Amino acid sequence: MVHAPTRPSRSEAPATQAVRRAGGRRRRSEDLTKLLFVLPAAIAMLALFGYPVVKNLVMSLQDYGLRTFFTGAAPFVGLDNYVTVVTDRLFSKALVNTALFTIGSIAFQFAIGLGLALFFRRKFPLSSLLRSLLLLPWLLPLIVSSATWRSILEQDNGILNRSLAGLGIINEPVPWLNSPSVALIAVIGVNIWIGIPFNVTLLYSGLSEIPDELYEAGSLDGATGWKAFLHITMPNLRAVAGVVLVLGVVYTIKVLDIILGLTGGGPANATQTLATQSYERSFVDFKFGEGAALSNILIVLSLLFAIVYLRGTRRAVDE
Amino acid sequence: MPDSTLRRGVFTAIGVLILCVMLFPVYWMINASLQPSGNTLTAGFLPLDPTFAGYRRALSEQGQNLVTSMIIALGTVVLSLLVSAPCAYALSQFRSRWVGAGLLAILVSQMIPGIVIANALYTAYENLGLLNSVPGLIVANCSSGIPFAILILRSFLQSLPASLVEAARVDGAGLVRAFVSIVLPISKNSLITAGLFTFLFSWSDFLFALTLTTKGDVRPVTLGIYQYLGTQVQNWNAVMATAVLSAIPAIVLLIAAQKYIAAGAIGGAVK
Numbered sequence: 001m002v003h004a005p006t007r008p009s010r011s012e013a014p015a016t017q018a019v020r021r022a023g024g025r026r027r028r029s030e031d032l033t034k035l036l037f038v039l040p041a042a043i044a045m046l047a048l049f050g051y052p053v054v055k056n057l058v059m060s061l062q063d064y065g066l067r068t069f070f071t072g073a074a075p076f077v078g079l080d081n082y083v084t085v086v087t088d089r090l091f092s093k094a095l096v097n098t099a100l101f102t103i104g105s106i107a108f109q110f111a112i113g114l115g116l117a118l119f120f121r122r123k124f125p126l127s128s129l130l131r132s133l134l135l136l137p138w139l140l141p142l143i144v145s146s147a148t149w150r151s152i153l154e155q156d157n158g159i160l161n162r163s164l165a166g167l168g169i170i171n172e173p174v175p176w177l178n179s180p181s182v183a184l185i186a187v188i189g190v191n192i193w194i195g196i197p198f199n200v201t202l203l204y205s206g207l208s209e210i211p212d213e214l215y216e217a218g219s220l221d222g223a224t225g226w227k228a229f230l231h232i233t234m235p236n237l238r239a240v241a242g243v244v245l246v247l248g249v250v251y252t253i254k255v256l257d258i259i260l261g262l263t264g265g266g267p268a269n270a271t272q273t274l275a276t277q278s279y280e281r282s283f284v285d286f287k288f289g290e291g292a293a294l295s296n297i298l299i300v301l302s303l304l305f306a307i308v309y310l311r312g313t314r315r316a317v318d319e
Numbered sequence: 320m321p322d323s324t325l326r327r328g329v330f331t332a333i334g335v336l337i338l339c340v341m342l343f344p345v346y347w348m349i350n351a352s353l354q355p356s357g358n359t360l361t362a363g364f365l366p367l368d369p370t371f372a373g374y375r376r377a378l379s380e381q382g383q384n385l386v387t388s389m390i391i392a393l394g395t396v397v398l399s400l401l402v403s404a405p406c407a408y409a410l411s412q413f414r415s416r417w418v419g420a421g422l423l424a425i426l427v428s429q430m431i432p433g434i435v436i437a438n439a440l441y442t443a444y445e446n447l448g449l450l451n452s453v454p455g456l457i458v459a460n461c462s463s464g465i466p467f468a469i470l471i472l473r474s475f476l477q478s479l480p481a482s483l484v485e486a487a488r489v490d491g492a493g494l495v496r497a498f499v500s501i502v503l504p505i506s507k508n509s510l511i512t513a514g515l516f517t518f519l520f521s522w523s524d525f526l527f528a529l530t531l532t533t534k535g536d537v538r539p540v541t542l543g544i545y546q547y548l549g550t551q552v553q554n555w556n557a558v559m560a561t562a563v564l565s566a567i568p569a570i571v572l573l574i575a576a577q578k579y580i581a582a583g584a585i586g587g588a589v590k
Contacts, residue, residue, distance in 0.1 A: 033494045034413055038421070041406030041469060048462040049428040052439035059438065069445060116337065124330035130338050132577050136345060139569035141523035143541045144562045147548055148348040151555055159347060196341065247429075254432035257525045261545060278434050283530050288438060295435045302430045 053299075059292040066286040074289075081293040085281070090272055097184060098253060098273040098301075104188040105195060106248045110241075112192070113199025118233075120200070121207050131204065138197035146261025149190045153177050153262075177263050180270035187262050187271050191255065199244055206240025207233070246309055253302050274298045348566070352559035373556030374564075381561045384543040387453070388522055388565075391539060394457040395521035396514045399464030404510065407472030408502055412481065425466045436462050437530040444531060451532050456539065459527040464517035471516070475509035476502070515572050522568050540565050 060081050062074040085091060120131045137145065152160050153176035161173040176186040210233065218224070218232050256275045259265060265272040265280065274294055282291030352373050353366035378385075410418050440459055441450070449455030479502070487497045503510070528539040544565065547558045 030494060034409060034415075037405040037409040037413075037494075037498075038417075040402040041465065042421075044402050044461060044465050045424060045428065048436060048458075048465070049424075049431055051443075052436045053431060055439035055442070056435050059442070064442075119330075119337070120334070122330055124327040124334065126331050127334060130331075130334045132573065133338055134341055136342060136569065136573055139519060139573055140345070140566050141525070141541055141569070143523075143525045143544050144348070144565050145344070147544050147558055147562045148344045150548060151351055151559065152344060152347055193341070193344070250430050254434070256432075256434060260529075261525075261548065275432060275434060278432075279530075282434070282438050282441075288442065291434070292438050295432055295438065298432055299430065299435065302432075306430065 056292040056296055059288050060296050062289050064287075064289040064292070068288070069286075077289070081289040082297075085277075085290050085294050085297070090269055090277060093269060094272045094274050094277045097271065098275070098298075100184060101188055101191070101255070101259075101271075101273055102249055102252045104185075105191045105252050106245065108188075108192045109195035109199045109248060110203075110245065113196050113244075114203050114241075116196070116200045117203035117207055118229075120204055131200070134200060135197045137194055142194070142257035143261050145190065145194055146258055149193075150177065150262060153186055178267055180268045183263050183267055183270045187259055190262060191252070191258055194258065195248065195252070199248070202240060202244045203237070206237050206244075209240075210236045242309070246306055249305055249309075250302050253305075254298060274301075345566070348559050348562050351555055352563045354556050356554055356556050370556075373554075373560035376554065376557040377560035377564060380557065381540055381543045381547075381564070384538050384540040385564060387537060388539040388541070391453055391456045391460065391524075392518045392521040392568075394453065395460040395464050396517045398457060399461050399468050399517045400510060400514055402461070403465050403468035403513065404472055404503065404506070405498065407469045408476055408498060410469065411473045411476035411479070412484070425469060428462075428466050433462075433526040434530075437526055440527075441530055449531075451534050451537050453537055455531055456524070456527055456537070457521075459531055460521040460524050463520040463524070467520065468513040468517055471513040472506065472509055475506060479505065515575065519568060519572055522565075 059074070061076060061078060062068075063077045063080070064074045068074045116134070120127055152158050155161065155173050155175045155178055158176070160176070161170070164170045165173065174182060177183050214232050214236070215228055218228050223231055254275050255273070256279055259271055259273060259276050260279070263271045265276040275298060278291045278294035278298065280291075281287045281294060285291075350364070350366050353369040353371070354373070355368070355370050356372050356376070406421075410421055436459065440455075444450045444452075444455050447455075449458075483505070484497045484501055487501050488494075492500070523541065524539065525541040525545065528542040529545065532538060532542065540561065544558065544561055547554075547561060
């Protein structure tokens with residue numbers, strides 16, 4: 001109360017006004033404090049996400065290459081970078097691979113994850129311990145998983161080929177990571193393994209939230225087994241399943257570590273995706289303009305999917 | 320009922336089997352790390368003749384990288400929590416039309432590929448002299464730590480009764496003091512959970528290590544493994560030993576965080 005009235009107050013009015021003014025001042029200073037609570041995070045988000053997005057947009061319109069780092073010159077080239085990357089002979093391949101990788105990974109992760117989540121909903125001893133240990137593949141550094149799977153999938157002495165041969169399933173060792181025709185399948189397989197725990201965890205928590213009464217009421221109407229799954233589990237799981245799928249696609253479409261660790265995009269570019277292409281253009285060829293253009297295409301695809309999906313679910317909910 | 324006991328036993332057996340299949344690669348990593356040097360891929364299913372040669376080699380060649388990863392991960396945890404905790408509190412308790420916008424920004428940020436961040440940070444770090452530096456990698460890793468920590472902490476703080484802080488405010492505590500002396504101690508478990516996960520994100524980081532370092536002087540262990548994969552595949556035991564050492568934080572977290580996630584719901588402090 002710095003500005004408390006000095007003259008004797010004839011009535012109470014000025015005093016209350018002063019109190020109100022002081023209150024306003026305190027509120028203003030508190031607003032400032034509140035701002036300070038958010039400011040560091042806001043700056044961090046702007047620096048770590050806002051700036052990169054803007055910088056990528058600008059770079060994608062520039063001839064931003066190795067020369068730029070020496071001369072500082074990055075001439076504006078309009079949409080040249082986009083034309084270059086889209087007309088590249090690898091673009092359609094990378095696009096198809098990205099789609100196959102994303103769809104293949106998500107479909108199997110989700111199906112297996114849902115199956116396991118349903119299984120773990122049955123009450124049995126050690127159920128929750130086993131379920132939490134199942135998280136391990138998801139928590140491992142991706143490069144650790146890549147290294148491990150490379151040793152398992154190794155063509156001549158890897159344990160997978162040795163086991164399959166020992167069981168008489170294959171005669172010739174399968175070149176899992178060395179043949180253009182199977183490498184993408186192997187990479188998708190590894191990514192499915194990594195993603196299963198995430199799907200199980202989220203779907204399990206979704207299943208736990210479906211009230212038991214629904215199943216009890218359903219069983220009175222004869223809805224058990226498959227029928228209960230179709231008419232009770234699926235509709236009630238829709239929201240959680242949506243979150244799992246959207247997050248899954250958004251995370252999978254930009255996967256880079258696993259592919260770099262397993263195949264580096266090879267053999268013969270069989271496992272190149274938009275993300276690995278973008279990495280190569282920027283950090284192997286030092287053509288940052290082209291790399292930025294590709295990664296912007298990746299963001300747009302990711303956003304488009306999220307919007308289309310959210311639209312679709314909203315319509316489904318409205319109906 | 321013996322019948323139902325039997326059924327439940329069968330389920331447990333199936334569950335153990337599923338776990339064995341899912342965790343086989345982890346077992347194989349450990350098994351391969353204990354094999355004698357040379358092309359250890361011919362290893363049997365059990366390390367009947369275990370040797371620590373792989374670990375000796377891993378520690379001598381990758382020991383420094385493990386320390387680098389540890390420093391970077393700890394730095395990321397400290398910076399992420401310092402930035403995230405006040406923001407999470409604000410997003411959960413302050414009434415403002417900006418709250419929705421802030422949350423949306425955090426969600427949208429999850430769609431931005433790491434390569435976009437790496438592209439921009441590389442050019443910025445080049446000018447700032449932050450390439451090949453521990454602080455540079457700490458800041459970059461905060462891009463995964465901060466949004467996640469904000470979301471985790473906010474979801475906990477939302478269940479925090481406003482009356483707790485109001486009581487302190489009536490006693491004359493300012494917003495900052497109330498936050499430090501009441502909100503933070505109550506949030507201990509969720510801070511630990513957020514911190515453990517942030518540690519793991521940063522420890523696992525490969526993309527920023529790969530793109531934001533150009534020389535060998537600062538080299539996180541993930542990058543060390545990647546370079547092993549390029550050059551050392553004749554020494555699988557050392558590669559796998561490094562992989563096992565890099566997997567330890569994940570295994571510890573799996574055991575430790577179980578407790579903290581369970582305790583994440585508001586503890587005895589209020590009740």
